[in-house]
Amino acid sequence: MLLLRFGEFILKGKNRSRFEKTVLRHVKEMVKPYPGVVLSKEFGRIYVELNGEPACELTDALKNVFGIASISPVKVSRSEFEEILATSRTFLNIIAPAAGTTFKVSARRVWKEFPYGSIEMNKLIATPLLQGYPGLLVDVKSPQMELRIEIREGHTFIFCENIAGVGGFPLGTNGKAMLLLSGGIDSPVAGWSSMRRGLEVECIHFYSYPYTSELARQKVVDLTRVLSRYAGVIKLHLVPFTEVQTSFTGIGQDNLIITLMRRAMLRIATALAEREGALALITGDSLGQVASQTLPSMNVIGRATELPLLRPLVMMDKSEIVGISQSIGTYDLSILPYEDCCTLFVPKSPTTNPNMRIVDKIEATLPGYQALLDAAVAGTETVSITPYGDEEPSDVIPVQVGIQEEWF
């Protein structure tokens, strides 16, 4: 069996049961390809009965479920002394610890009717095990292997590993936000980090036909598909950005083009967020990484929206971001060399310190500026992306909607 433990949301009082149900639904989705698996839920945990299905493969899949803090492969015995001892022996034989491994038994008697107390059980189990494995050395302070025996009324669980899960909050339980998804390394990581905190994410991508290619668009679809492995289904909004972008090129303020573009993106994203009922925007900005991500730039750019602007990567180093992107499976796609709309008209020296007054003035005097933004919103195409293909199969996990006051 695999024992899955819930994460920090366990603290959230009466919301717990809703959160637990969301995790269970996500787990059900992940185990679908394994027909032998039987799931059951108990306070604070889920049991995954394997019935011959591959433990390692399932552990790898399930540790990515948001809200799961840790996973232990366990052997199950009836709560009866001889059987617990025999199962502990079997367990040890499977692990086959090398000679010289330090070891201790930690029993926990949850079911108080069991005839032996925890400390007594440590001795009663450890002594015969040590006789069978003379190479094991006892170390009760910091052993390399801790054989845990959890005695409950129905069953006793024997395990030693505690494999870290991804943690966070269950999918969609903290509301919805719009992710500005480029084809780069950062924004997919920002999206995954947001989903991990329980946000439902919809993606927005700005493209500039004919300056950006079909391949660049496909790259973003593929990136969204990788993210959808963690969410079941993700909406992707594709925004035609050429007209807006080219409107900035003839005004003689080339060093402000990126600032103006970013502000336009936030405005359009805000309109889409309102339409979709999302309460925040997310970007992959990381402080100081490029000219548009200095503090003065963030200040001027961020003022283009009244929505909370979430920047999950703001204080992270590039190497940490790259590490996450590799582990979530977006890195190889992100480094494909297709141009992004922002790299097209990049000025020689984009400003790191834009002047708010000048930016305001340019935007106020650009002919038909608001109409251009409105047209981009109106021309936006929306597709639902799933791990399986562009169609949305009916049996994927429904994404949680909205936020409910009583949860807090």
Ligand code: ATP
């Ligand atoms: P990324 O790796 O996410 O592209 P970056 O370091 O290349 O980030 P920029 O290109 O300056 O940084 O973009 C900053 C943020 O602006 C991105 O993380 C993303 O959230 C948003 N963004 C940039 N270009 C686009 C685009 N074409 N469509 C949607 N969002 C974009």
Ligand code: MG
């Ligand atoms: Mg980029």
